[in-house]
Amino acid sequence: MKKYLYSILVISFISLFLAFNFFCQGNSYETRMQTSSSDIIELPAPNHSGKISVEEALLKRRSIRDYTDNPLSLSDISQILWAAQGITGERYDFRTAPSAGGLYPLEIYVASSNVKDLGNSLYKYRPKNNTLVKISDGDKRQDMSNAALGQDAIDNSSAIILITAVYERTSVKYGSRAERYAHIEVGAVVQNIYIQSVSIGLGTVMIGAFKDDHLKNVLNLPADEQPLAIMPLGKI
Numbered sequence: 001m002k003k004y005l006y007s008i009l010v011i012s013f014i015s016l017f018l019a020f021n022f023f024c025q026g027n028s029y030e031t032r033m034q035t036s037s038s039d040i041i042e043l044p045a046p047n048h049s050g051k052i053s054v055e056e057a058l059l060k061r062r063s064i065r066d067y068t069d070n071p072l073s074l075s076d077i078s079q080i081l082w083a084a085q086g087i088t089g090e091r092y093d094f095r096t097a098p099s100a101g102g103l104y105p106l107e108i109y110v111a112s113s114n115v116k117d118l119g120n121s122l123y124k125y126r127p128k129n130n131t132l133v134k135i136s137d138g139d140k141r142q143d144m145s146n147a148a149l150g151q152d153a154i155d156n157s158s159a160i161i162l163i164t165a166v167y168e169r170t171s172v173k174y175g176s177r178a179e180r181y182a183h184i185e186v187g188a189v190v191q192n193i194y195i196q197s198v199s200i201g202l203g204t205v206m207i208g209a210f211k212d213d214h215l216k217n218v219l220n221l222p223a224d225e226q227p228l229a230i231m232p233l234g235k236i
């Protein structure tokens with residue numbers, strides 16, 4: 001009997017420990033930023049049906065580096081962010097892109113410069129609430145273009161998506177394979193953004209040529225986040 005009770009105690013303790021860990025992981029980056037309510041932008045609900053088929057979007061997908069001056073809408077931004085990391089799970093917070101162990105190491109930023117109803121600022125996307133949180137003010141195109149070897153697509157864009165990874169979220173479970181997994185995940189997100197862009201009439205290009213430290217400095221990114229992909233956006 002004593003042995004039986006002891007086993008139950010040990011199992012309960014382990015369950016509590018695992019539940020606590022799971023809870024902390026899921027919330028750590030959501031609560032990291034202390035922000036005032038004026039810095040939080042509610043995004044319009046994304047569409048779950050589009051005007052073209054997946055096949056047609058795949059057929060038409062191309063890297064586009066020239067954009068018109070027509071402003072993006074907040075709905076365009078919401079749609080792109082949903083495609084990148086939107087929550088789609090009914091019971092769990094699964095997302096539009098796969099993630100090793102469901103640990104979601106990626107963070108998505110938007111630097112807006114020509115978006116209706118959105119100031120020229122750097123924002124972080126919060127998938128769980130479908131909101132943007134302002135990180136800093138100002139048009140970031142010049143700084144980001146300088147970090148990316150002066151690529152014109154960034155200078156000409158109306159908004160810029162930046163994808164970073166917090167490798168530690170994945171290495172907790174997968175050790176040294178974490179970087180590999182995060183890099184695979186960023187590829188899935190990039191393709192989602194390309195395909196969604198085709199569907200709503202935007203142009204974009206995956207930009208991988210940039211100086212990591214330069215970019216981290218100009219955007220004042222957290223030390224544990226590694227920038228992996230820049231995707232300028234604009235109407236075509």
Ligand SMILES: Cc1cc2nc3c(=O)[nH]c(=O)nc-3n(C[C@H](O)[C@H](O)[C@H](O)COP(=O)(O)O)c2cc1C
Nearest residue numbers: 061062063064065148151153205206207208209210
């Ligand atoms: C990992 C990676 C890095 C890339 N980096 C850049 C870049 O820095 N600048 C750029 O203009 N295009 C970049 N591209 C886009 C490629 O040039 C483009 O995908 C390729 O020319 C094929 O054209 P498509 O995307 O229209 O099919 C990159 C693509 C990938 C997958």
